Amino acid sequence: MLQNFGYLAPKSLAELYAVLKKNSGKAMILAGGTDVLVNLHNGCMAPTTLVDIKKIAELGGIKYDKKNGLSIGAVVTCVEVAENKDVIKHYPLIAKAVGEIGSPQLRNRATIAGNICTGSPCADSSCALIALGASLELSSADGVRTVFLKDFFIGPKRTQIKPEEVLTRILVPADMAGANFGMNKLKRIKGHDIALVSVAVAKTDKVMRVGIGSAAPTPIVTKDLAPNASLKDTLAAVAAVAKPIDDVRASKEYREFMINDYVEQIYSDLFNGKGR
Amino acid sequence: MKIKLTVNGKKYERDASESKNLLHFIREDLGLTGTKEGCGAGECGACTVIMNGKTVNSCLVLAVEADGATIQTVEGEAKNGKLSKLQTAFKANHAVQCGFCTAGMLMSSRALLNKNPKPTVDEIKHAIEGNFCRCTGYTQIIEAVQDASGQLKKKGGLKRA
Numbered sequence: 304m305l306q307n308f309g310y311l312a313p314k315s316l317a318e319l320y321a322v323l324k325k326n327s328g329k330a331m332i333l334a335g336g337t338d339v340l341v342n343l344h345n346g347c348m349a350p351t352t353l354v355d356i357k358k359i360a361e362l363g364g365i366k367y368d369k370k371n372g373l374s375i376g377a378v379v380t381c382v383e384v385a386e387n388k389d390v391i392k393h394y395p396l397i398a399k400a401v402g403e404i405g406s407p408q409l410r411n412r413a414t415i416a417g418n419i420c421t422g423s424p425c426a427d428s429s430c431a432l433i434a435l436g437a438s439l440e441l442s443s444a445d446g447v448r449t450v451f452l453k454d455f456f457i458g459p460k461r462t463q464i465k466p467e468e469v470l471t472r473i474l475v476p477a478d479m480a481g482a483n484f485g486m487n488k489l490k491r492i493k494g495h496d497i498a499l500v501s502v503a504v505a506k507t508d509k510v511m512r513v514g515i516g517s518a519a520p521t522p523i524v525t526k527d528l529a530p531n532a533s534l535k536d537t538l539a540a541v542a543a544v545a546k547p548i549d550d551v552r553a554s555k556e557y558r559e560f561m562i563n564d565y566v567e568q569i570y571s572d573l574f575n576g577k578g579r
Numbered sequence: 580m581k582i583k584l585t586v587n588g589k590k591y592e593r594d595a596s597e598s599k600n601l602l603h604f605i606r607e608d609l610g611l612t613g614t615k616e617g618c619g620a621g622e623c624g625a626c627t628v629i630m631n632g633k634t635v636n637s638c639l640v641l642a643v644e645a646d647g648a649t650i651q652t653v654e655g656e657a658k659n660g661k662l663s664k665l666q667t668a669f670k671a672n673h674a675v676q677c678g679f680c681t682a683g684m685l686m687s688s689r690a691l692l693n694k695n696p697k698p699t700v701d702e703i704k705h706a707i708e709g710n711f712c713r714c715t716g717y718t719q720i721i722e723a724v725q726d727a728s729g730q731l732k733k734k735g736g737l738k739r740a
Contacts, residue, residue: 305598305599305600306598307597307598308597308598309597310580310597310598310641310643312643333641333644336639336640336641336644337621337636337639340600340621340638340639340640340641341620341621341639344619344620344638345620353597353641355643355644357644382633405621405709406624406708406709406710407634407687407690407705407706407708407709408621408624408627408634408635408636408687408709409621409636409639409709411633411634411635412635412636412639412640493708494704494708494709495622495708495709
């Protein structure tokens with residue numbers, strides 16, 4: 304038995320906002336539950352109420368159109384994203400990144416929104432989404448605001464989201480559709496493992512960005528690089544933001560070495576005309 | 580909270596505590612103890628069940644979230660006291676040693692075979708990547724799934740990963 308908490312499952316956004324307002328600071332949003340239930344199991348969090356948002360129809364679905372780009376609802380699971388035709392066709396980097404998350408059992412439940420809101424520096428989806436210039440729609444009874452994913456994280460497991468807010472949709476810009484890409488994730492084993500470092504590159508004919516995980520207190524992204532930036536300039540932009548530390552899983556030096564190695568590998572693939 | 584769910588084809592209606600996970604509900608409230616608790620934190624896959632056609636770690640699902648769901652546990656494999664083809668293949672290929680991971684392994688393999696009746700070795704490895712076995716070294720498990728799908732050419736022929 305886990306610690307005691309109440310369970311609510313609002314059926315509309317209006318109902319959800321009211322619940323969050325009433326239980327401000329004491330409620331925890333439950334989507335896939337693959338992080339929340341682990342934290343409850345370990346006693347790392349003690350919400351009085353879990354608010355299950357999976358019954359809210361407005362939070363479902365993946366939408367794509369040429370003008371507005373991609374929009375992923377907060378309760379869409381990793382598997383639904385990885386198998387979505389529009390994602391595979393227009394944003395294959397996202398499909399690749401979510402396929403790296405956890406195990407099949409976890410991907411069947413976990414949501415991308417949850418992977419983001421957990422705020423882990425090693426979140427696999429964030430590394431790709433941040434390179435694609437994604438932004439988040441944060442909603443509450445007071446209205447909707449949109450923040451860039453790169454500005455959303457403020458520290459390890461800390462984000463900009465307020466207690467009364469909910470991440471409603473993840474937005475990926477239309478001009479990044481069809482971006483050439485590469486992604487590498489360093490793990491201790493071939494199977495289900497958390498990233499020692501991860502590197503994702505997205506490149507269109509206008510811009511190139513490198514997203515990096517497990518290399519700073521938050522997922523990070525380089526400044527916008529020219530699409531024909533040299534490898535030297537790309538590595539310099541990476542070095543300007545990547546500040547990995549020593550921890551139980553890898554040393555700072557190993558991480559720096561592998562980040563550079565991955566950037567070089569992906570760069571060489573992208574500029575010889577073959578993506579990964 | 581009152582919940583209704585179907586487990587191995589049988590309908591249940593129970594009062595479930597909000598703070599009970601599906602794993603404990605299945606074991607304690609329904610008395611189906613084939614599903615095991617390993618880590619309790621989604622790492623080991625021992626508690627894997629099939630929920631609405633997809634494998635989940637039942638330790639990471641609340642019982643109340645399973646309201647209205649259709650669930651298959653390891654008890655749904657054998658019919659009338661006769662092991663399923665998959666179970667028989669596990670037995671014949673020595674895919675069971677201590678047996679603690681077996682219920683979860685069977686559920687991940689079952690979900691794979693439901694979707695893909697002739698999986699490749701890589702597809703099998705991918706499907707069971709969330710299930711830890713600390714005894715067999717996985718080779719026998721992979722061979723058992725190959726055998727169950729009529730693809731095992733030579734026992735012990737699989738190269739070690």
